[in-house]
Amino acid sequence: MDHLGPAIDTRPLFPVERAALLDLLDSLGPADWAAPTVCPGWAVRDLVAHLLNDHIRRLSGSRDSHAGAVFADDETLRAYLDSTNGEFVRAAQCASPRVMADLIGFLGPQLDALWATRDLHAPADLGVSWAQAADSDPTPAWLDIARDYTEFWTHQQQIRDAVGRPGADTPDLAGPVLDTFMRALPRALRGEDRPAGTAVVVELTGPAGGAWAAVRGEGRWALRTGAETPSAPAAYIAMDQDTFWRLATRGIAVKRARSLAETRGDPALIRAATAILSIVG
Structure with missing residues (x-):
């Protein structure tokens, strides 16, 4: 699994991110809980219900081996998640904001x-x-866990956006999110066949930024970070860290993100790399 780059251990970050979330939720008034979010049709309270569902579903499946809801015939993963997430959010209308926050605080540890x-x-x-x-590629546990961390962090930022409260975006919390999202870069480029050694470099500006590269190997692209980033890539993209995480989670349109980026080199590689997606869909 060398194509994924070095492992990321996000486990120490979960309590810190959760404490920031619970402090935020404790400060919200009724109008804040009803504020619309970037998630279509969901207010802040619905997004909090979704986070609670994430905790319940993950503990039930990964700890308790509970199978959960089953796929309908010919149902895609995206359709399944949309359906089950929507059902939980609707059912959670019976729960008060305090109850949902208390449950996240109880289940998180x-x-x-x-x-x-x-x-x-x-x-x-x-x-x-x-x-x-x-x-057919296997997934290591570190990436599965890091994916959950990015889910929690992203939804907290979406809540903060909805209520106009910045925060929880310091390098220690946001940096691993960007690093995890960048693991989608080789997949974004998989339709682009190039000679071995061809590289695409993505540089993220901002306090939590850095540089990553996808380098073409034998039959696939592989992620490289830090000192392993090539100095003469076939394509180069520089983007603000805030634009990048929103691009990777459908929070900003691809066309808009490209307009905010500095690019040079192979246009096809740039188009593929800037279509990066780090959520299911």
Whole structure:
């Protein structure tokens, strides 16, 4: 799984991110809970319900081996998630904001304890389809856990956007999110066949930024970071870190993100790399 780059251990970050979320939720008034978010049709309270569902579903499946809802005939993963997420959010209308926040505060440490038992390099409980350069590629546990961290962090930022409260975006919390999202770069480029050694460099500006590269190997692209980033790539993209995380989670249109980026080199590689997606879909 060398194409994914070095492992990321996000486990120590979950309690810190959750504390910031719970402090935020405790400060919200009724109008804030009803504020619309970037997620179509969902207010802040619906997004919090979705986060609660994430905790319940993950503990039930990964700790308790509970199968959960089953796929309908010919149902895609995206359709399944949209359906089950929507059902939980609707059912959670009966729960008060305080109850939902209390439940996240209660279940979060249980999820921390679960992740603490995991061998980061063992096979994951769940695949991370957006980072698999080939559909048959296995997923290591560290990427599965990091994907959950990015889910929690992203939804907290969406809540903050909705209520006009910045925060939880310091390099220690945001940096691993950007690093995890960049693991989707080889998959984004998988339709572009180039000679071995061809490189695409993406540089993110901002306090939590850095540089990453996808380098073409034998039959696939592989992620390289830091000192391994090539100095003369076939394509180069520089983008603000805030634009990047929104691009990777459908929070900004691809065309808009490209207009905000500095690019040079192979146009096809730039188009592919800037279509990066780090959520299911």
